[in-house]
Amino acid sequence: MAAPAPTDEERRLASLVRAHDRWRGHDVFNLLASENAVSPTARKYLGSDLAGRYTLPLTTPFDGETIDNSYAGTRYTDEVEALANAAAARVFRAKFATTRPLSGHLAALSALVPLLPPRSRLLAIAPDQGGYDGYAPGFIPAVFGYTVRPLPADGPGHSVEAASAVATIRAEKPQAVVLGQSFFLFPYPLREIAEAAHEHDALVFYDASHVLGLVAGGEFQDPLREGADVMFGSTHKSFPGPQGGLLVTDREDLFAQLDPALVWRLFDNAHWNRIAGLAQTLLEMERCGRDYARTVVQNAQRLGRSLDELDVPMVAEAQGFTKSHQLHLDRVGLRERHGVGAGALARRLESQRLLIDLVGRVGTAEVARLGLTPDDMPRLASLLVRAGLKKEKVASEVLRWRRSYPRLRFA
Ligand SMILES: Cc1ncc(COP(=O)(O)O)c(C=O)c1O
Known part of the structure; x- marks a missing residue:
């Protein structure tokens, strides 16, 4: 018998996920400090069969015998976890x-x-x-x-x-x-x-x-x-x-x-597909983490300088703006000098395919994964200022630039 046709809601769901993936994965520069782009291999593992499985490798007496796991079928799952934990110990x-x-x-x-x-x-x-x-x-x-x-x-x-x-x-x-x-x-x-x-x-x-x-x-x-x-x-x-x-x-x-x-x-199941994806990312960081982290911080410092040169009020200017992946807009200065709050600014930028959060943070982790380097930061700063402070329409310029980074680096 043929499977029943998808309902309207299922079709709507499919189109929402497709639209989200296109929008967030291809059509915008993401400068949210709390987010990042997951490597293709890690994403594949998130969608693996591990997503639906349990394991509980605890040796316990049960019904007169000693069992080493409450579940069967876990011969690979437990090794995935051991590999992830060992990689985390090495990386940190x-x-x-x-x-x-x-x-x-x-x-x-x-x-x-x-x-x-x-x-x-x-x-x-x-x-x-x-x-x-x-x-x-x-x-x-x-x-x-x-x-x-x-x-x-x-x-x-x-x-x-x-x-x-x-x-x-x-x-x-x-x-x-x-x-x-x-x-x-x-x-x-x-x-x-x-x-x-x-x-x-x-x-x-x-x-x-x-x-x-x-x-x-x-x-x-x-x-x-x-x-x-x-x-x-x-x-x-x-x-x-x-x-x-x-x-x-x-x-x-x-x-x-x-x-x-x-x-x-605090919890029971630990989501083994996530742990497999995390293990992959840890292994990628073992290979490329040094270059990645250096690029992220250099991008942040250069972007801070470029924004400051374009009259964007920034926190910690005298200290070189940052030693992390974050930059902070000086929200008081932004209102005084440009008459806009961080929330309204973020919404303006979003309409032009540039994402920062609504509380005044700008992050450079994901753009480093795309392949942007410190030399790209003056151009990024200029787009942020044109879109956010001068209210120019830069969405198609942003899209063209974004599409020139089809693959993730450091992955
Ligand atoms: C310092 C700090 N700790 C913990 C968390 C919570 O992290 P999660 O969203 O992964 O639960 C956050 C989230 O933003 C955070 O900024």
């Missing part, structure tokens, strides 16, 4: 790694919840100083019974200054310091922070969600070597993997508490 130069966390947020929970009992006191950077909203009092701390106090990020572009961070740690004596920001331009004085935290046995967590791809390529900073006890983060911002998370540490005592807690406390 860590003794222990897990690729199970399903996202950056869940990677944070995977690190914090098993190691910090309720009523633990945390220091984290407040959202109004560029910190991640998840660490604000009403979110992760509210759910798990933590109190959180602000670690000051009072330097240029909400960077952390050693003296005020150390003074706050010594005064507050928290159980943990959680570093990492959503608005993240400059590395931390991590050695000083870790030394102050370790004076009273506080743990130092480094949320590398935004800068993971840079750390992988040897840029920005090397958190585990500089004193962080655990590093974790999203695998899809400056790190160009499928959406997900990972966690690494050199401390066997901590990993022995973290790893068993991953199953059943």
